[in-house]
Amino acid sequence: MENVSNGNRNPLEPFPVFLGLALVSLMIPVPRPSFIPSMPWKAELAISAVLATASLALLFRKRWLFAQTVRTSTLQQLILGAVLAFAANSALSVTWAEFPIAATRHALVWLCYFCILYFAHRWISISGSLRALTVPLLVAVTIVLALCVFDLLTFESFAEFEGTFRIRYARFGEMAVTAGPLLLGCAIADPNRRRAGLIALFAAAAWLVAMLSLSKAAFVAGFAGFLFVLFGLLLFGRRTLRTRSIAALAVFASVTIAIQFGTVYLTAVPSTANYISGEADPTRSTSAMRIFTWTIGLEMVRNNTLLGVGGDNFGPKFNDARLSYAARNPDDPSLATAEDYLVERAHNEYLQIAAEFGVLGILFIGACLLWFGVALAKAVWTQKGRVSPVLIGSAGGLVAFAVSSAFTSFSFRAFQNGVVFFIVLAVFVHSIRRVGRSNSDPSGGPEKAVSEGFLVRLRKLSALPFAALFLFSIAAGASQYYVLLGEKARSQSEAEAYFRSAIGLHPENTGAYLAYAGRAGRSGDTRLAAELYRKAIDNGLGVTVTYSTLSKAYELDGDRDNAERTLAEAISIFPRSVFIRIRYALLLEANGKGGESAKQFDAALAMDLKQANGWETLIRDGMLKAHLRAKEVGDSTPPAELRPNNAIYAYADEQIGPSSPAP
Template sequence: PLSKEGTFISKIKARISFSGLKEAYSVKRRIATWNFALMMIKDRPLLGSGIGTFQYNSLNYQAKFFEQGDNRSIYPHGYAKEAHNEYLQLVAELGIIGLGILLWIMIVYFYKGLIFLNKTEDNEKKGILIGLMGAVVAVLIDGIFSFPLHLPATLVLFWLFLGISMNIITEKKSEQIENSIKEESCHLINIYRYKSVFRIIIILLFLLVSMTLARPFIAKIYLYYGNIEIRKKNEDEALHLYQKALKYDPYYGHAANSVGRILKNKKIYDKAQEYLERAEKTFDAHTLPSELAMVYYRQDKFNEAEEKFKKAISYQPNKKSMVPIYTNLGNNYFKMGEYDLAKDAYRDALKIEPDFVQAHFNLSQVYFRQNLQREAVEELLTVIRLAPDSKEAEIARIIIHKGVQEERERKEEEKNKDQEK
């Protein structure tokens, strides 16, 4: 009775069960991410793909991973901005050389730290250093399953701990260096005559660096307010804000993608193509290939559209979301006159969703082009059965009625010819 629905124990059981499901999902997601991170490493093992590029390459390599065997059905889909393993991500972005540099820093750090602990008799410094080294070890272990060095707070603390540790370790050496500098300072006294000039140069450099660093941040603010306007369905104001974001950061792919989508909705396809292609260089999203494919399709650039439709299919989070893209790919082949390929694409859509009306209707048009009248009529009848009140069903009735009339006229014509003979 305590396990009945609504009781305290039943709620605890439900929560434990949900937590277990979430944990299983998280583990599978990490395994998938590690696998396609290894694929990235395999492609560029020495120097990597560049710092900060993991999230840009993530969807592309995830798509390749899901194409292998049953991976799509085994592992959950997602968008991994981080690899959930600092070392895999480091090698993916900076290659074996990057990992080697980090290992060298860590080896030198712990080597010097352990030597200092063995030699020093200052218990206070010993205690502080052990605490700092323990914190560094904790971050390094956490990096096996997470991304602490991509979290600003942890990143700052990590390097701060290293810096304080090295300051403790090299304190005596620092004093010796300071004394030698004082001895040499008499030779450098003339430099202080130009102190004001140096100050002005430093201030100018500081302002330049500050403005350079501030521009991407300002661009993100404009993007944020642009997204608010989109939610209000105010596309014109959103477009204005997104374009302002691009003025501050011309390489901000997210903003370029947003501009491209609005221009596509406004049917300004040439400009939409320009912005979406610009976005593609520095940004990636599940929707980007399909948006770009439709822009190409609307401009009769069918070869380019075909490539992007195929990429869009591989980017989808589940099979159901592939259905409209398979249908659009079929439409693209139909326009190209590739009727067999169009037929295959529509059938792929129907394998996933057998009752998808648009695919049945479009498939009927392919059959008509191939003079397969009976198969075409069967598809039209399926459309009428599945969605009797739809626009497609209305057109299907007209086509069938017209076909029946033409068949009657043909038979009557043949009958008249026979009578004349």
């Protein structure tokens, strides 16, 4: 039977609890500016602080973790080497990435992932206990479930907060379905019935988080992961544990059916099944968005096959790929998608890795999937009818994460999810090491000590990646805070000082450029506003609203040539945008270029007659006349229904500084 807990006091206490709290640190509200760019820092800050402190504590209190060797098989060495090589390649991508700060963050995150995998595996092998690794999962799952249920019970109108709720909990749904199957395997393995029942409750809590988060990807991934564990144990597990496995399968089915039907018939909240079937989302807007993002992502891979665009450069380089795709497929209706939406991630981790790292990224994905298949097959073949529940449980967690990563924007990009994945992977790596070992040596135990050599000294530097990520996250968080102070500052000079500090701390903070540009425009400094809007676009904020506002800033500064070039650039990226074509047509008309203007009007009218008429009237004559024309004549779309919706406010308020694009 698996030694799930050896009963000894954990020398890491209370760090596992602190890590569990850090995993849900995104739940803690902090003041933030009006626009949040893709520069996450909260989870990174909290988790890296805990892990850096734990590394230092172990260095001084438990030197044997660094000084002792752990015999590893070829399979184990391969996965450790692959993760380290990928982290090194990420670091190298800083040299060719257009946005090196983003690439640096990606490299630091993956170095931390490697350290988590390496030292979690060593900890299990030397201590023989999973307690230090499972406690953070239990704490995180419990907190997320409690907050999720509280929110569902206290919403006055779920429809009003539906989007916020789903975004808030979807990122934790993936974490839960990665942890849940491992917890289920531990519960089935534990010989102590009372403790096994308690662990099973936490596994059920993880599945509840996935279902109540209303995330389609988390639901499908969790379903796959839990069934993988249950049927895997029924087919390949010990016969003595099949009764537990059958009971767990019955409970799993009952809970799933109860939640799916209960939310529909007893509450106003749709079930996840309703979202998957389209009943709760008949427009299928999120599915259409994913397909379009994948299309452009494949274009990015096509254009950067060898090296990729660099770590975490997918978002800011998205428009380059969109421009390339639009040039080859100008009449594709899907190009109307996301003209006001800032695409930051691919919603498919495999595709994003391929786009950011080219051939080496593709090889990394293929190698990892092949490694997992070979390792699992070898375990099943070697231990016919005796496969460890913990091995199957950890494999189920990895399967769930792999399935979810094909559809979500989180995966390794959400640091807390990546941390949980590598904890589960460490358990799997340790479990395959046990394949073929006798039950009399369940843990692999402490192994022979080695002298202080290069490898030992290298292990003692394990706190450095966490410390570096901690400092990086402080800089990113401080940059965001300075943007907030700049937005609230009363005087222009004070605001400028804050914005410059924000940019100095994080030169790729697109939100800082956007907020600074809006403030400069409202103060009448249109030249500075134009420069800053240009920088915001060049740093990845290229949506139709910002292009339109940049063009307006050039107009007010008397630079009509740049105003035209800006809108022409926007049309090359968003050829199916009715709004930007009408904007361009009216500007050309004002500049005395009637023939070119007519072509743009005709193109817009051919795409959507009512939208084109609505935008023309709104921009030319104002909000009231646009509303009256839609109501009385009926040949135009009313202002409230024009797309993109956030472009309307620039014409309700003629000041420079429109609303932010959708994140």
